[in-house]
Amino acid sequence: MYTKPQRDARPGGHQSAPLPRTLVTGATSGIGYALAVQLAQAGVPVVALGRSQDRLQALQQRFPQIATVACDLADVAALPSLARQWVEQFPDLAVVIHNAGVQDNLRMDEVGYIAAQVRVEVDINLVAPMVLTQALLAHLQARPGATIVNITSGLAFAPKRTSAVYCATKAGLHLFSQALRLQLKGSGVRVVEAVMPLVDTPMTQGRGKGKLSAEQAARQVIEGLLGQQDTIWVGKARALPWLLRLAPGVLALAMARM
Numbered sequence: 001m002y003t004k005p006q007r008d009a010r011p012g013g014h015q016s017a018p019l020p021r022t023l024v025t026g027a028t029s030g031i032g033y034a035l036a037v038q039l040a041q042a043g044v045p046v047v048a049l050g051r052s053q054d055r056l057q058a059l060q061q062r063f064p065q066i067a068t069v070a071c072d073l074a075d076v077a078a079l080p081s082l083a084r085q086w087v088e089q090f091p092d093l094a095v096v097i098h099n100a101g102v103q104d105n106l107r108m109d110e111v112g113y114i115a116a117q118v119r120v121e122v123d124i125n126l127v128a129p130m131v132l133t134q135a136l137l138a139h140l141q142a143r144p145g146a147t148i149v150n151i152t153s154g155l156a157f158a159p160k161r162t163s164a165v166y167c168a169t170k171a172g173l174h175l176f177s178q179a180l181r182l183q184l185k186g187s188g189v190r191v192v193e194a195v196m197p198l199v200d201t202p203m204t205q206g207r208g209k210g211k212l213s214a215e216q217a218a219r220q221v222i223e224g225l226l227g228q229q230d231t232i233w234v235g236k237a238r239a240l241p242w243l244l245r246l247a248p249g250v251l252a253l254a255m256a257r258m
């Protein structure tokens, strides 16, 4: 469902917005919320996608310039036709940030952990970004400044013990980003991967120390988007390229304990 924005809070519209219209998935919480708010405050026309209608309404009440779309990304079959509707409603849509994600912290042999849960996590984290990319690509290829942003994780590079499916989805999204970048070379569509460290959000509530705030994480993603990088290493994830090259054993050991 589409909720029309009530007004453009910035006098003069979006003339000097640093990015064209941007769809942020998972914008009702954590990093996605911070991304949507910071982009909107910078004058970027934002479409916030979330599952919960109530949380979307709360977001729009606070930030009337943000448009919202309610959508369950686990319903993959519905995504192509929804994407067509969004493009009709927002013909200036040019940037898509695939941020929505879930993480089941479960061992594969956990009693009661059923196949349907595995499927839902893979669908939300990996299949939905790929299907939405496919559905939006023709439109994006005709838009100046078109950019596809995939939010991955340090766990795509060094897995932890307790969430094998999550690690697999993020590793998949990492390689999808790389392959898509090869496919779209010269097409005018930029493909960016933002690699997150541990960030303080509802997803990581009650675990981990030294977490980056969602606001700082979002700020670094936006700074990276305004720069030229293909990969935005956020916060402590900046150490990953170095660790993977020079001390992969140390990294694997540290992650395996988690």
Ligand SMILES: NC(=O)c1ccc[n+]([C@@H]2O[C@H](COP(=O)([O-])OP(=O)(O)OC[C@H]3O[C@@H](n4cnc5c(N)ncnc54)[C@H](OP(=O)(O)O)[C@@H]3O)[C@@H](O)[C@H]2O)c1
Binding pocket: 025, 026, 027, 028, 029, 030, 031, 032, 049, 050, 051, 052, 055, 071, 072, 073, 074, 098, 099, 100, 101, 102, 124, 151, 152, 153, 154, 196, 197, 198, 199, 200, 201, 202, 203, 204
């Ligand atoms: N937090 C970290 O430490 C960390 C580290 C590495 C990577 N990441 C990645 O960063 C991204 C954001 O994570 P976060 O920590 O900000 O998580 P979060 O606070 O739990 O927010 C997750 C968002 O995804 C949305 N979402 C979940 N399932 C959905 C579905 N079926 N359909 C539509 N939207 C759905 C949620 O919307 P509703 O609540 O409205 O359903 C929510 O807005 C994820 O891709 C995550 O894997 C996070």
